[in-house]
Amino acid sequence: xxxxIKAVAEKTHLSIYTLRFYDKQGLLPFVSRNQSGYREFTDAxxxxxxxxxxxxxxxxxxxDIRTYIxxxxxxxxxxxxxxxxxAAHREAILAEQRKILANLKEIDFKLNIYNAPKAAQxxxxxxxxxxxxxxxxxxxxxYPELPVASEKVHRD
Amino acid sequence: xxxxIKAVAEKTHLSIYTLRFYDKQGLLPFVSRNQSGYREFTDAxxxxxxxxxxxxxxxxxxxDIRTYIxxxxxxxxxxxxxxxxxAAHREAILAEQRKILANLKEIDFKLNIYNAPKAAQxxxxxxxxxxxxxxxxxxxxxYPELPVASEKVHRD
DNA sequence: ACTTGCCCTAGAGTGTTGTCGAGGGTTTAT
DNA sequence: ATAAACCCTCGACAACACTCTAGGGCAAGT
Numbered sequence: 001x002x003x004x005i006k007a008v009a010e011k012t013h014l015s016i017y018t019l020r021f022y023d024k025q026g027l028l029p030f031v032s033r034n035q036s037g038y039r040e041f042t043d044a045x046x047x048x049x050x051x052x053x054x055x056x057x058x059x060x061x062x063x064d065i066r067t068y069i070x071x072x073x074x075x076x077x078x079x080x081x082x083x084x085x086x087a088a089h090r091e092a093i094l095a096e097q098r099k100i101l102a103n104l105k106e107i108d109f110k111l112n113i114y115n116a117p118k119a120a121q122x123x124x125x126x127x128x129x130x131x132x133x134x135x136x137x138x139x140x141x142x143y144p145e146l147p148v149a150s151e152k153v154h155r156d
Numbered sequence: 157x158x159x160x161i162k163a164v165a166e167k168t169h170l171s172i173y174t175l176r177f178y179d180k181q182g183l184l185p186f187v188s189r190n191q192s193g194y195r196e197f198t199d200a201x202x203x204x205x206x207x208x209x210x211x212x213x214x215x216x217x218x219x220d221i222r223t224y225i226x227x228x229x230x231x232x233x234x235x236x237x238x239x240x241x242x243a244a245h246r247e248a249i250l251a252e253q254r255k256i257l258a259n260l261k262e263i264d265f266k267l268n269i270y271n272a273p274k275a276a277q278x279x280x281x282x283x284x285x286x287x288x289x290x291x292x293x294x295x296x297x298x299y300p301e302l303p304v305a306s307e308k309v310h311r312d
Numbered sequence: 313a314c315t316t317g318c319c320c321t322a323g324a325g326t327g328t329t330g331t332c333g334a335g336g337g338t339t340t341a342t
Numbered sequence: 343a344t345a346a347a348c349c350c351t352c353g354a355c356a357a358c359a360c361t362c363t364a365g366g367g368c369a370a371g372t
Contacts, residue, residue: 032295044286114239130200139188
């Protein structure tokens with residue numbers, strides 16, 4: 001049993017365009033063509049494509065995925081190479097995860113302020129500080145004046 | 157005390173080009189200019205810039221960061237908006253983290269195979285299976301023949 | 313006055329990853 | 343044999359996030 005490019009697109013949630021693009025980029029040298037020149041994907045091909053999407057989803061560049069795939073095509077002699085490539089990528093992922101987590105913590109800190117009961121006071125105070133700093137440095141103040149909270153002004 | 161664009165670039169590890177690009181994209185409406193038209197960053201500006209890099213580092217698009225910054229400029233009335241923006245982004249980050257972790261597990265699985273003592277056998281078997289599958293489907297075999305491991309062939 | 317080293321803008325160029333249209337062949341059903 | 347629904351390549355286009363160049367202004371030191 002083999003799969004047409006359309007079937008593979010549906011299975012993998014990659015577009016047909018993307019699959020062809022990947023092939024053009026040398027990511028799919030293992031996909032054979034039938035006598036009409038159509039791509040026919042085998043199950044083993046899907047396995048490899050799955051590995052490719054794993055690498056892509058974790059942020060590996062297409063050029064680096066190609067390097068890995070090229071090693072796969074060569075055969076078992078390249079196992080040490082593949083090992084190194086994946087191990088290095090693994091470390092890159094972990095480093096990126098750590099970075100994102102650190103940034104996430106800061107976003108959570110901001111969210112906590114916004115969720116605090118005194119949020120409006122805190123934010124207003126920060127704004128006042130920023131405005132004062134501009135003034136102290138003789139710089140134009142980019143912050144617009146706040147509309148006055150004129151409660152129930154309906155004279156006449 | 158204020159900071160020149162060069163000083164900010166060094167502090168933030170963003171290039172001067174990037175800072176100007178961000179300004180052009182509307183990410184830095186809070187940065188004032190001095191009488192010569194030069195940008196002067198205050199400490200409060202650096203705080204906001206830091207928030208921007210947090211959002212950028214966690215994958216937020218520039219257009220969305222701009223939306224957030226625009227809300228900040230308006231004032232405390234937009235606290236609910238900012239809350240929603242950050243909360244949604246927070247969820248997007250967590251979803252992405254989960255996806256990456258799932259993919260990382262698969263990469264680790266591959267790495268374990270490569271690190272196994274029987275790695276060469278396993279890989280060779282997989283390769284043989286892939287080749288057989290091509291054959292069974294009357295497709296050309298894209299895998300090259302492996303060089304024979306001719307041990308010590310030095311006749312004459 | 314002149315050099316050096318900053319700063320500015322506008323707009324062109326780059327790298328990456330797709331996305332699509334044109335033009336054309338194949339397969340299947342009617 | 344003709345239509346519908348596939349498939350192909352090639353090359354243009356696009357979105358995104360920079361990166362740089364050209365041309366010019368400003369500020370400090372010699």
